[in-house]
Amino acid sequence: MTRRRVAVTGLGMVSPYGGGVDAFFQHLLAGRSAVRHLLTEDKPRPLSMPFVVCQDFDPAITLGKPLAAMMERFAHLGVSAAFDAWHDAGLARQPVAAGERDQWGCIWGTALGGILTFEKGYREMWQNGRERLSPLSVVMGMNNAVNAHLSIQLGLGGISMSHTVACASSTVAIGEAFRRVRSGEAPVVVTGGSDATLSYGVGKAWEAMRLIAPGDTETAPAACRPFAADRGGLVLGEGGAALVLEDWDHANARGARIHAEIVGYGASCDRTHLVRPEADGQARALRAALADSGLDAREVGYVNAHGTATLEGDPIEVRAIADVFGDHAPSLAVSATKSMHGHLLGAAGAIEALATVLALREQAIPPTAHLKGRLDPACEGVDHVFEGRRAVLLKAALSNSFAFGGSNAVLAFRAAH
Incomplete structure (x- = not known):
């Protein structure tokens, strides 16, 4: 096809x-x-x-x-x-x-x-x-x-x-x-x-x-x-x-302006618990999105995390990202924009996908607000963005959504070219 x-x-x-x-x-x-x-x-x-x-x-x-x-x-x-x-x-x-x-x-x-x-x-x-x-x-x-x-x-x-x-x-x-x-x-x-x-x-x-x-x-x-x-x-x-x-x-x-290209989508189910997330299930969705996109993991420069600020969920998401990206994870920019716009439940993935597209278009990465000086050691392993930063070589980015019921979904975007 x-x-x-x-x-x-x-x-x-x-x-x-x-x-x-x-x-x-x-x-x-x-x-x-x-x-x-x-x-x-x-x-x-x-x-x-x-x-x-x-x-x-x-x-x-x-x-x-x-x-x-x-x-x-x-x-x-x-x-x-x-x-x-x-x-x-x-x-x-x-x-x-x-x-x-x-x-x-x-x-x-x-x-x-x-x-x-x-x-x-x-x-x-x-x-x-x-x-x-x-x-x-x-x-x-x-x-x-x-x-x-x-x-x-x-x-x-x-x-x-x-x-x-x-x-x-x-x-x-x-x-x-x-x-x-x-x-x-x-x-x-x-x-x-x-x-x-x-x-x-x-x-x-x-x-x-x-x-x-x-x-x-x-x-x-x-x-x-x-x-x-x-x-x-x-x-x-x-x-x-x-x-x-x-x-x-x-x-x-028709001469349309292209903000970014969407190149991949991955979905999975934790199949373990209604409300307790699983790193393995999230990692499967991340890998599926990367495989679907054809991107090499090192081409991804930013992940807009699901990041809800729950005690159990945040370290599990970081673990899943680290598992998938391996030695690239410490240099992979990660932020959770929910720290500023809140959790919009069914609309969360859309507003975060939009933010991810804008990060690629503007070559700039939004931060996780209120995090500087407060990082949980259990959430180490990625490049947390404490303040908004320019990212002039940002080629590709992911947007994560991990839901109750164990449903995981990840979108992959690439800068327009």
């Missing part, structure tokens, strides 16, 4: 920093945290924890009020991000021939989908005594809402699919989209992920697992400290990120 080269021609996002993709990356390079202490007005009691919120986001500006009214927040975030990526790719201005988009598709990732819709419904029934819910509840809450809306709004007649693989959801979605374009099945696929987790039920569920980092108003910005000896857990967040993947020749024929 002929393998087509696959270009990343569009990038879009809704991030807690506000602004666009370029502003997001500048915040990351500067090590600026978007984490804040959150105190909601939810009942029966307020939710109080460090959180990342897209507080200035108004979906009606991008989507218009009628379309926005048909969606809940995870779809607002996802469709808005994808619209931005579509415009960035120049496809909104591209003349459309009859039938041209019949094979173009959308593959999306979300972990929790429309959970806010259903939580609101439960409250209205059991707390407020309502007997009927909105007739839009099902279509607003379904996990495939984003790809359904995008297929309709952008006229995409090919595959329309959503993936739910916990924290690896959008990495799997991007990987599967990559395979569709590479095989020649689809010349263009819009892909990425979104999640909105600002929910009393979601927050208390994660808190019950004792995985949420502590933090008050003063300490919240530095609450998420991956690889640090004093790390205390993850910080939940919300957002959406999208990439347009396109056949390389198709992109060049």
